[in-house]
């Protein structure tokens with residue numbers, strides 16, 4: 539089993555080690571949940587204060603122009619474009635993943651009559667629920683898939699990195715089959731953006747959505763992003779045709795005329811406070827070699843699995859290519875995770891029986907991982923997780 543010395547040696551050689559200082563984490567906490575809610579970058583906290591105290595408090599409504607609020611969805615989108623290998627003008631930050639998925643799936647079904655809506659039966663629930671809604675509304679059939687085959691004549695929603703197994707799919711290979719089968723893939727990049735060096739253009743991917751609050755560290759409820767290749771965006775009208783997606787919102791005309799390209803996917807007024815935090819958080823990635831992120835996350839995950847391999851917990855099978863988290867299975871997983879959290883090691887629990895440990899490569903060290911594994915060992919050997927308080931379920935797990 540790997541020891542503390544191994545961890546320190548790996549940390550000393552880590553090309554990303556300087557980034558931990560950019561994040562504000564509480565003393566004594568080992569935060570293994572950046573795959574669910576990213577830790578706050580210091581610059582995001584500063585920007586929130588500045589946006590609230592200067593731009594809102596002093597600038598008031600003038601800040602829409604003076605502080606450039608009105609273009610923030612586009613500016614933040616351009617920063618995300620670099621992280622997912624899309625054209626700068628093909629990404630916009632708006633709404634949630636759920637809402638963006640609805641807009642995109644409904645728009646693609648509308649332009650492609652007869653196509654089926656398809657989603658993996660093990661896909662993140664919101665992706666399945668939203669497609670159910672689009673199917674009900676449009677009458678398109680909804681197929682739940684249980685294998686990796688690309689369906690014919692379909693709009694398929696797929697996570698690039700899975701929220702439980704963390705498996706990362708081969709985007710280029712799937713797109714190449716999809717093209718031959720008249721299948722539009724909407725990629726859910728929630729667990730990939732900010733972790734995997736996604737290359738949408740290189741892979742021929744045209745549609746994607748993703749979270750702003752996970753590895754992008756935009757803060758709780760940060761707005762999501764949507765990416766639509768330029769040539770595609772011009773051909774589709776999304777159903778939530780709100781004024782912020784209008785070509786000229788301040789003309790106040792009665793009729794809807796969509797804005798150019800992906801900007802038409804805006805709907806209502808952008809949430810400037812959270813958008814400012816996300817915009818600042820994205821600057822952490824400036825100039826960073828994105829390949830280092832996935833490599834380190836994978837190494838952290840392997841190190842963790844090595845540290846816990848003698849414990850009575852079953853890891854989910856390791857996929858060929860794994861993202862930023864690992865899951866351990868136990869019938870008592872919820873209580874064990876609560877006991878860990880009480881000791882300052884924060885992960886999460888995914889029903890029915892998975893303890894999920896996320897390894898955000900920008901601020902987690904190998905020493906953190908080693909200490910977390912030791913804490914898990916102690917929680918199990920002392921059986922402290924059996925205490926009644928750890929069995930009480932909160933609304934959020």
Ligand SMILES: Cc1ncc(COP(=O)(O)O)c(C=O)c1O
Pocket residue numbers: 574633634635636637662664665697701726728729749762
């Ligand atoms: C893969 C995936 N998609 C979508 C979501 C939810 O997105 P939103 O809350 O922005 O609708 C999550 C949340 O954890 C997720 O893991």
